[in-house]
Amino acid sequence: MFSGLIEKFRVKYKSLKFRLILWYSIVLILVFVVAEGSVYVYLDRKLHKELDFLLNKEATELARKIKFHDGEFIVIDSTEFYEAEHVYLNEASVFFRIFNENLNIVAVSENLKKNEVLIAEPDRKKFGGANEVVINGERLRIFYLPIYAEGKFQGLVETSKFEGTVQVAMGLLRTSLLFAVFLAFVVATYGGNLLISKLINPLEQVIEKADKITVDNLTERIELKGEKHPDEIVKLVNALNRLLERLDKSFRQISQFTSDVAHELLTPLTIIKDEVEITLMKKRRVSEYIHTLDLVQKQTDRTISIVKSMLYLAKAEAGIIRANMHEVNVTELIRELVLTFNFKASRKNIRLRFYCDSDVVITTDEKLLFEALKNIVDNAIEYTNSGGKVEIICERRDDNVKISIYDTGIGIDESEIPYIFDRFYRGKDAFEINPSGSGLGLALTKSIIEILSGRIEVSSQRGKGTEFVVYIPGK
Numbered sequence: 160m161f162s163g164l165i166e167k168f169r170v171k172y173k174s175l176k177f178r179l180i181l182w183y184s185i186v187l188i189l190v191f192v193v194a195e196g197s198v199y200v201y202l203d204r205k206l207h208k209e210l211d212f213l214l215n216k217e218a219t220e221l222a223r224k225i226k227f228h229d230g231e232f233i234v235i236d237s238t239e240f241y242e243a244e245h246v247y248l249n250e251a252s253v254f255f256r257i258f259n260e261n262l263n264i265v266a267v268s269e270n271l272k273k274n275e276v277l278i279a280e281p282d283r284k285k286f287g288g289a290n291e292v293v294i295n296g297e298r299l300r301i302f303y304l305p306i307y308a309e310g311k312f313q314g315l316v317e318t319s320k321f322e323g324t325v326q327v328a329m330g331l332l333r334t335s336l337l338f339a340v341f342l343a344f345v346v347a348t349y350g351g352n353l354l355i356s357k358l359i360n361p362l363e364q365v366i367e368k369a370d371k372i373t374v375d376n377l378t379e380r381i382e383l384k385g386e387k388h389p390d391e392i393v394k395l396v397n398a399l400n401r402l403l404e405r406l407d408k409s410f411r412q413i414s415q416f417t418s419d420v421a422h423e424l425l426t427p428l429t430i431i432k433d434e435v436e437i438t439l440m441k442k443r444r445v446s447e448y449i450h451t452l453d454l455v456q457k458q459t460d461r462t463i464s465i466v467k468s469m470l471y472l473a474k475a476e477a478g479i480i481r482a483n484m485h486e487v488n489v490t491e492l493i494r495e496l497v498l499t500f501n502f503k504a505s506r507k508n509i510r511l512r513f514y515c516d517s518d519v520v521i522t523t524d525e526k527l528l529f530e531a532l533k534n535i536v537d538n539a540i541e542y543t544n545s546g547g548k549v550e551i552i553c554e555r556r557d558d559n560v561k562i563s564i565y566d567t568g569i570g571i572d573e574s575e576i577p578y579i580f581d582r583f584y585r586g587k588d589a590f591e592i593n594p595s596g597s598g599l600g601l602a603l604t605k606s607i608i609e610i611l612s613g614r615i616e617v618s619s620q621r622g623k624g625t626e627f628v629v630y631i632p633g634k
């Protein structure tokens with residue numbers, strides 16, 4: 160049963176609301192108990208101190224009126240013995256007993272005789288101070304005043320008084336304090352519950368709303384009913400809504416991307432299928448079969464190139480491709496790039512030139528940098544008409560290398576510039592000029608430059624030409 164209760168508590172303790180109420184109540188009650196306990200202890204001490212002061216005063220007065228001589232007890236003035244507080248039995252009664260050096264009683268107050276209160280033997284350890292005993296459920300405060308003469312113990316005056324009013328006052332205080340603690344408990348649990356529920360309520364609204372959001376309604380946003388919600392809750396809702404915004408965007412991008420991939424792969428595969436079907440319809444000449452196979456080869460190459468680029472992009476995004484850094488002579492790399500594209504450029508009657516500071520050396524990944532620049536130079540030649548020119552300029556700029564690829568080609572429309580680095584994006588005129596392109600070249604270039612911690616900029620004028628500038632860091 161006990162372990163069942165602990166288990167129940169553990170389950171409940173998981174709830175923020177329960178924890179808040181629990182701790183709030185514990186702290187509130189503790190504060191009450193400590194504060195009220197201190198008041199109680201202070202008052203108790205104060206009242207007893209006053210009682211002791213009175214008993215001390217009475218004992219001193221009695222001691223002044225008596226004397227011990229050679230063990231004999233002598234009363235100098237007996238008026239004090241017969242004062243009302245020593246004779247009558249009431250709230251104000253003060254009892255006394257006087258003892259000789261052997262602690263034998265030599266005098267007793269009148270009211271003590273009447274009351275028949277049996278007070279125990281004086282406690283030597285308490286001489287000079289107060290003691291307390293309980294007689295028939297009532298507390299009796301006792302004060303001992305020892306009498307010395309020439310350093311010798313002569314006798315003892317013992318005064319005592321029932322605590323009566325002090326006891327009643329402290330009892331009343333105890334009850335009221337207990338009641339106050341009980342009240343604090345009720346306020347802490349019920350009040351705390353009300354207060355915390357009010358604060359937590361919007362959180363529950365958020366949970367309920369967030370629970371209802373699935374991939375089908377990612378466009379929905381969390382809204383809180385009512386006004387004046389705590390700042391933290393408003394911040395949480397805003398953060399969740401921003402998260403939803405990002406998720407929605409990524410989700411839309413993924414769906415768009417999937418449909419783009421499907422579409423891009425479907426085109427070459429459909430061409431292959433149609434061409435093969437038509438070819439197989441009847442017996443053909445060898446040259447016709449060669450033509451079909453040639454087309455199948457081109458389209459298969461295109462499909463492979465798309466799949467390869469896609470795989471590369473996916474790896475780059477997943478962070479699988481890591482730069483293999485070492486010293487690279489960028490001047491040499493660009494010379495090689497120009498050699499690679501010389502044939503393509505001269506076939507289109509385009510002048511391809513490069514101007515580089517001699518031996519620009521930086522620490523970077525050679526293969527990745529070559530791949531990134533290859534796509535830009537390929538575009539520059541591809542989208543430049545016969546008679547045009549393409550120039551590559553590389554120069555050192557502090558801790559960067561700046562590589563500009565400039566062409567006098569068809570240029571890019573200003574409205575298209577924001578999209579050219581998107582996957583599968585192709586300009587209006589791109590298909591006509593370069594029907595086999597897939598729109599992945601610049602997307603790849605951009606993701607590679609990001610791996611190399613560089614950046615790429617583009618400026619272009621329609622009909623005049625384009626300039627891509629790549630900055631690669633490396634000492």
Ligand SMILES: Nc1ncnc2c1ncn2[C@@H]1O[C@H](COP(=O)(O)OP(=O)(O)OP(=O)(O)O)[C@@H](O)[C@H]1O
Nearest residue numbers: 538539542570579585586589596597598599600601
């Ligand atoms: N130097 C350039 N001059 C004019 N337009 C360009 C140039 N470079 C890129 N573009 C435009 O940007 C688009 C995207 O280029 P990207 O290299 O990504 O794809 P692509 O060249 O069409 O195909 P792929 O490179 O995959 O074969 C191109 O379709 C073209 O419209």
Ligand SMILES: [Mg+2]
Nearest residue numbers: 534538600601
């Ligand atoms: Mg390209």
